[in-house]
Amino acid sequence: MLYTSAFRNVESFSMIPVSNDSPYVEAMYDPTSNILAVISKVTKNSFHMIPRLNEEGQPQKLKFPNKETGKTFKEQRVDMETFSEFYITDKKEIKDFINIFAINADTFDYTKYTEVETKKVKTSPILTP
Numbered sequence: 001m002l003y004t005s006a007f008r009n010v011e012s013f014s015m016i017p018v019s020n021d022s023p024y025v026e027a028m029y030d031p032t033s034n035i036l037a038v039i040s041k042v043t044k045n046s047f048h049m050i051p052r053l054n055e056e057g058q059p060q061k062l063k064f065p066n067k068e069t070g071k072t073f074k075e076q077r078v079d080m081e082t083f084s085e086f087y088i089t090d091k092k093e094i095k096d097f098i099n100i101f102a103i104n105a106d107t108f109d110y111t112k113y114t115e116v117e118t119k120k121v122k123t124s125p126i127l128t129p
Contacts, residue, residue, distance in 0.1 A: 002098065002108040007031065013110050015102055022101065025083055029094075031113050036088040036097065044084055049075045 005014040007030050015027035027038045051059035052074040059073040066072075088094050091114060099105050 002102045002104050002110055012113050013108070015098070018103060024101070027097075027101075029110070029113055034089065034091065034114065036094045038086045038088065038097070040084045040086060042084040043081050045079055045081055047077050048080050048082070050078050052076045 001016055001018050002013055003016065005012055005028070007014075007028055010031055012029050012031050014029065015024070017024060017026075023041055025039045025041055027036055029036050054060050061073055062071070088097055094114060098110060102108070102110075
């Protein structure tokens with residue numbers, strides 16, 4: 001099902017499954033790059049850098065910020081199970097994906113987000129994590 005949402009503080013749309021038969025967990029459209037990001041139900045193990053926590057469960061602070069990343073907390077590399085992600089960039093393929101999986105594709109006007117010129121989309125000056 002399609003619904004209105006925000007992607008990095010820009011008005012957009014997302015998709016949620018309404019049936020257990022759906023092959024994806026969530027799909028989000030990025031109007032600034034015209035990409036539909038699809039989070040599938042397929043899982044895989046991969047390494048991720050996550051904050052190292054102290055005894056109270058708070059991120060451990062570095063004495064000095066990391067010069068390369070600017071991060072102020074310690075990190076550790078952890079093997080985690082994550083969902084596979086797929087990125088659809090072709091507008092026709094995005095339309096096809098929506099028409100195949102969205103039960104409200106004929107009533108939800110997602111084209112007002114996909115037909116926007118990338119240069120005209122304004123992003124928020126507020127930094128988001």
